[in-house]
Amino acid sequence: MYTAREFNFDGLVGPSHNYAGLSFGNVASFSNVKSASNPRQAALQGLAKMRELAARGFAQGLLPPQARPNFRLLRKLGFSGTDADVLARAWREAPVILACAWSASPMWTANAATVSPSADTADGRVHFTAANLNNKLHRADEHVQATRTLRALFAHSERFVVHDPLPSTPAFGDEGAANHTRFAQAYGAAGVEFFVYGRVEFDPSAPAPKKYPARQTLEASQAIARLHGLDPARTVFAAQNPDLIDQGVFHNDVIAVGNGNVLFYHEEAFFDEAATLDALRRALASVGTELRAVRVPASAVPVADAVASYLFNSQLLSKADGGMALVVPHECRENPAVASYLAQLVNSGGPIDELAEFDLRQSMRNGGGPACLRLRVSLTDDEARAMHQGVIMTEDLYARLAPWVERHYRDRIEPKDLADPQLARECAGALEELERILGLPGLYDLT
Numbered sequence: 001m002y003t004a005r006e007f008n009f010d011g012l013v014g015p016s017h018n019y020a021g022l023s024f025g026n027v028a029s030f031s032n033v034k035s036a037s038n039p040r041q042a043a044l045q046g047l048a049k050m051r052e053l054a055a056r057g058f059a060q061g062l063l064p065p066q067a068r069p070n071f072r073l074l075r076k077l078g079f080s081g082t083d084a085d086v087l088a089r090a091w092r093e094a095p096v097i098l099a100c101a102w103s104a105s106p107m108w109t110a111n112a113a114t115v116s117p118s119a120d121t122a123d124g125r126v127h128f129t130a131a132n133l134n135n136k137l138h139r140a141d142e143h144v145q146a147t148r149t150l151r152a153l154f155a156h157s158e159r160f161v162v163h164d165p166l167p168s169t170p171a172f173g174d175e176g177a178a179n180h181t182r183f184a185q186a187y188g189a190a191g192v193e194f195f196v197y198g199r200v201e202f203d204p205s206a207p208a209p210k211k212y213p214a215r216q217t218l219e220a221s222q223a224i225a226r227l228h229g230l231d232p233a234r235t236v237f238a239a240q241n242p243d244l245i246d247q248g249v250f251h252n253d254v255i256a257v258g259n260g261n262v263l264f265y266h267e268e269a270f271f272d273e274a275a276t277l278d279a280l281r282r283a284l285a286s287v288g289t290e291l292r293a294v295r296v297p298a299s300a301v302p303v304a305d306a307v308a309s310y311l312f313n314s315q316l317l318s319k320a321d322g323g324m325a326l327v328v329p330h331e332c333r334e335n336p337a338v339a340s341y342l343a344q345l346v347n348s349g350g351p352i353d354e355l356a357e358f359d360l361r362q363s364m365r366n367g368g369g370p371a372c373l374r375l376r377v378s379l380t381d382d383e384a385r386a387m388h389q390g391v392i393m394t395e396d397l398y399a400r401l402a403p404w405v406e407r408h409y410r411d412r413i414e415p416k417d418l419a420d421p422q423l424a425r426e427c428a429g430a431l432e433e434l435e436r437i438l439g440l441p442g443l444y445d446l447t
């Protein structure tokens with residue numbers, strides 16, 4: 001009856017992937033600052049994940065990288081002259097700003113937008129709102145291209161709407177789907193949308209972290225629910241545990257993941273666990289579904305291990321046989337507490353009965369695991385047909401993209417390379433060819 005599927009749109013890692021330590025509050029980003037990256041390996045690791053999941057029959061797409069360096073940003077900040085002048089002066093006077101302009105951070109497409117499937121929205125269209133990501137300079141401009149890309153892919157205005165991002169001010173800090181989960185009996189059925197926020201701008205007494213920034217506000221989440229036309233009875237807002245933000249849980253998707261009627265979460269994830277579960281249970285009951293909560297106690301997995309391994313930054317995928325696979329990074333096997341927890345989990349008779357493990361080390365070193373790397377979009381069959389087809393992962397597309405990466409990507413970038421105008425030319429050349437491979441002429445505003 002409900003013919004809808006969940007597509008995962010993974011970020012294709014861009015040719016300037018590097019480690020610049022730009023994300024205060026993200027432990028991995030800070031610990032790997034200024035080490036050498038390998039963009040070629042990063043892109044191939046991401047493609048390998050997309051290819052394997054597509055081959056297994058999961059609906060898999062990609063979102064293209066963004067043009068870097070971001071000369072528009074650098075020029076806006078007063079660096080002028082030729083492109084080479086801009087890079088040289090920024091390198092001399094403001095190397096951190098230069099690194100921001102080069103960041104390949106759009107690869108983490110969970111932060112590209114919040115998406116509400118048509119079964120949840122008042123007008124029956126799929127709604128997208130590009131995230132303003134205003135907490136970090138290197139991410140605060142991503143929404144310009146993200147909006148443009150989403151409008152190119154989901155152009156059919158009777159089926160899709162891509163909203164402008166929320167106002168770029170602290171009251172509306174929005175990090176997209178990293179703080180949003182949807183529960184439903186089936187992808188095409190009416191569901192419950194779950195928003196987790198880190199602080200409340202207009203209520204100073206609300207919980208908030210002390211050391212690291214809370215990137216998502218309640219006000220932003222509420223605005224998105226309004227824009228998307230969500231039914232209040234099927235929308236739940238919950239506060240993240242601020243102490244965990246201070247321990248490196250900078251997005252909710254570092255400590256919880258949901259799919260179908262399953263919530264897989266750490267017992268300390270939420271400010272008020274009981275109230276959060278109650279609200280979810282009530283909302284799910286209104287659509288005839290019962291919540292299955294898989295709670296991980298701190299005695300089995302301490303928060304520090306969850307952050308180091310990215311156990312919860314996993315994908316929960318519904319399989320044809322009715323079970324669910326948990327897509328985890330290699331780091332989960334290397335962490336003894338997490339490895340033994342997972343061995344027990346898949347044999348517990350619960351909803352998660354399989355592990356799929358991937359080497360995503362290049363992304364992980366910047367704090368991005370399997371879940372950060374993908375944006376979920378549930379689409380009916382008609383909607384899936386109405387979107388641009390050139391970004392859907394197939395063996396054929398893989399066979400074109402892997403050699404494209406080999407041709408254009410370096411295998412090493414260190415901080416001083418960001419001053420190199422030749423690297424900028426290589427990146428532009430790569431994207432020009434990518435527009436053709438994906439069948440998206442004019443995707444980039446390369447003027």
Ligand SMILES: NCCC[C@H](NC(=O)CCC(=O)O)C(=O)O
Pocket residue numbers: 018019020021022023026029030103105108110111139178251366367368369372
């Ligand atoms: N959802 C995962 C996002 C990871 C991302 N890391 C970064 O931007 C690190 C970039 C650097 O430090 O070079 C972030 O913190 O927003």
